[in-house]
Amino acid sequence: MTPATSRSMFAVAVVLAGAALAGCSATPPVDATSAPVEASASASPEPAAEPAPATSDPTCDTVLTEEAIARLEADGLEQIDVGASTFYPIADDLIEAGGLACKWGRPSSDATLTVVQLSGIDVASSEWPAALAAAGYAETGDPVPGAHSGPTDPGTGVPSVVVVETDRLTFVSTPLHAIDVAVD
Structure with a gap:
């Protein structure tokens, strides 16, 4: 064998060996019809995503329409703590039964809206x-x-309203805001 042939054969052998090694370390092609490969036992499992509930419970951000909440904010009312009592007996009864209680008010003012x-x-x-x-x-x-x-509230002279639907009751301290209650 001549030195040139020997070098050519050596070069071919190196190329083939490199290709073989590269094939061992490469990720195998994915076949869409094959079953997924299980992760090794040493890999930590990723948490499964929880399915979203079919219906969500109301929150103070969703109990009124988006437009109504925007109007309250534009009028300077912000969410405030309901406190120990709403001062409306039926609203307090709804809270005691597990109802959502929300209150919006203007700082340094007695202007408020209570929704339960x-x-x-x-x-x-x-x-x-x-x-x-x-x-x-x-x-x-x-x-x-x-x-x-x-009944008429002695402090405001305005009656409160309870909107009755088949699956819920919504107390609104100001009747004009009953139209703002969000509908599913």
């Missing part, structure tokens, strides 16, 4: 229709269908 929503109930078969009547609420349908107007 108890959802996920069968209103017709519950004790709530009788409780509303006992508290002085009567169905008026004003300003929205299902509205029950309550």
Whole structure:
């Protein structure tokens, strides 16, 4: 063998060896029809994503329409703590039963809006229709269908409203804001 042939064969052998080694370290091609490869036991498993609930519980950001919340903010009202009592007995009863309590107010002012929503109930078969009547609420349908107007508040001279739907009750301290209650 001549030195040139020997070098050529050596060069071919090096190239083939390199290609073989590269094939061992490369990721195998993915076949869309093959089953996924299981991770080794030493790899830490990634947490599975939890499915989103079919319906979400209301929050103070969703109990009113987006437009209503924007108007409250434009009027200088911001979310504030409801406190130990809303000063509306039926609203306090709804909170005690597990209802969401929200309150918006203007700093250094007594201008407030209280909204309490108890959802996920069968209103017709519950004790709530009788409780509303006992508290002085009567169905008026004003300003929205299902509205029950309550007794006049001695401090404001305005009656509160409870909007009755098949699966929830929504207390609104100011009747004009009953139209702002978000609908699913």
